[in-house]
Each structure stands twice: as C-alpha cells, then as structure tokens.
Amino acid sequence: MNRNIVLKLIVFDLGGTVFSKGKQAFIDLLTEQLNTNREKVVSVIDGPHALVYRRNEMSASDYWQIVRKELNVPEKLGNLEKLWFNQYAPIPGMPNLVAELRKHYKVAYLSNNTPERVSFLQQKYRFLDWFDNGVFSYEVGTVKSDGGLYKILMKKFEAITPQEILIIDDREQNLTEPHNAGFQTVLFQNPEQLINELQKRGVITVK
Structure with missing residues (x-):
C-alpha cells in the first residue's frame, strides 16, 4: 500500500x-442426499437463474421450483432454502x-x-x-x-x-x-x- x-x-x-462457504456446504449435502453428480448440482444451484435471483429479478419460490424440478428433488428433503441458509456460520x-x-x-x-x-x-x-x-x-x-x-x-x-x-x-x-x-x-x-x-x-x- x-x-x-x-x-x-x-x-x-x-x-x-x-x-x-455455506453454498458449497449445501451443494455437498445435496449431492450426497440425491446420490448424484456434484457438477450437476453446481450447474443448477449456481446456474444462470441464480444470478437472476440475486438481482431480485426472480422470486425465491420460482428459483427453488427450478432447482427441485431440474434436480428431481423429493419432497422428503423438505425446505431446501432453510437447509441452505443453515450451512452458514x-x-x-x-x-x-x-x-x-x-x-x-x-x-x-x-x-x-x-x-x-x-x-x-x-x-x-x-x-x-x-x-x-x-x-x-x-x-x-x-x-x-x-x-x-x-x-x-x-x-x-x-x-x-x-x-x-x-x-x-x-x-x-x-x-x-x-x-x-x-x-x-x-x-x-x-x-x-x-x-x-x-x-x-x-x-x-x-x-
């Protein structure tokens, strides 16, 4: 300086x-719960619609609807948003x-x-x-x-x-x-x- x-x-x-790094922890957790490929989870969680969401151009409900649909998330996993946010400390x-x-x-x-x-x-x-x-x-x-x-x-x-x-x-x-x-x-x-x-x-x- x-x-x-x-x-x-x-x-x-x-x-x-x-x-x-709560997002990374959430991605790891979701990958394990879904028994799927981590790169696939990343592409959905951190995809183009994620930036749209962060610009406040998409509602939270619409974002999570996309996530659930593209990753075929079962209802038993419950509230993904809360699961994500709880990964932060x-x-x-x-x-x-x-x-x-x-x-x-x-x-x-x-x-x-x-x-x-x-x-x-x-x-x-x-x-x-x-x-x-x-x-x-x-x-x-x-x-x-x-x-x-x-x-x-x-x-x-x-x-x-x-x-x-x-x-x-x-x-x-x-x-x-x-x-x-x-x-x-x-x-x-x-x-x-x-x-x-x-x-x-x-x-x-x-x-």
Whole structure:
C-alpha cells in the first residue's frame, strides 16, 4: 500500500470471507442426499437463474421450483432454502477482526445476496450490526460480475476515493474490476492470512 494514501474504508464480501462457504456446504449435502453428480448440482444451484435471483429479478419460490424440478428433488428433503441458509456460520475470528478494524476505519459489506438469506442470517447473527453500511446485489438489481457494483457502494461513502478503499473477497474474479479501477484489494484465504496481509500493509499493528 502506498504510505501516502490514507485508508478510509474496508469492504468485505460475506460468504466465504466473513461467513463460511455455506453454498458449497449445501451443494455437498445435496449431492450426497440425491446420490448424484456434484457438477450437476453446481450447474443448477449456481446456474444462470441464480444470478437472476440475486438481482431480485426472480422470486425465491420460482428459483427453488427450478432447482427441485431440474434436480428431481423429493419432497422428503423438505425446505431446501432453510437447509441452505443453515450451512452458514461466521468464520471463527472474523467478527472480532471486523470489530477491531471498525475502531479505526469505516467498514462495509458488498455481497451478491438474496433478501431471504440476509433476513435469515440477520435474525440469527445480527451481522448487519458489525458494519457501517453496505450493498446487497438484490437491492440494486446488479451483481459483481455485471460490473459497477463498487461504484454504487462508493455513493454511500461520499468523498472517499477508490485508492482509499480496501476490498476483501475470497474470489479472485471479484477483485479484477476494483483492482483495475484503482481500489486496493486482498484475496481472502483465511483469517490468519488476512491478518498477516493487513499487518504488511500497515492497516493493523502487530500486538
């Protein structure tokens, strides 16, 4: 990090960065329950209609109807949505790290998400209280891969330039656009790796 640039805002992805990889756990569980090919489950759960759902252009009931039909899911598996959402839990150490960073910087979330999942996790963990603000894809009708989602976030934090913002995400493809636009970026692997990276950049000090 350029020492002449003062960091003002740290932005976190949620699933796979602050929370566990709940979608992957759900896919593994569904693959086992259906005794089918994992790639097939991925192609349905993470298919084109998944992005439509996250843009809030498709209802939850329509999305899950497609999933059940394409994967031939038996009724005995019950509520797939609840099964999916229950796979998420905060990554140990991450809530405390976010809280520590918030003492010195503005902290935000930026997430491809759905209103149902946000509501479920908020009721369970009150995670929105960990952040100053943020953007969910369903709120603005666009996802990270569409481009421009970071510019929408910046409107919520006026007078902050891209160079003063650090984006943390566990998917490298989600960091390409912000990196090229001048944002600082970190590819998340685990809390220990992130802490080491933040220490190298002078964002946090070694205790």
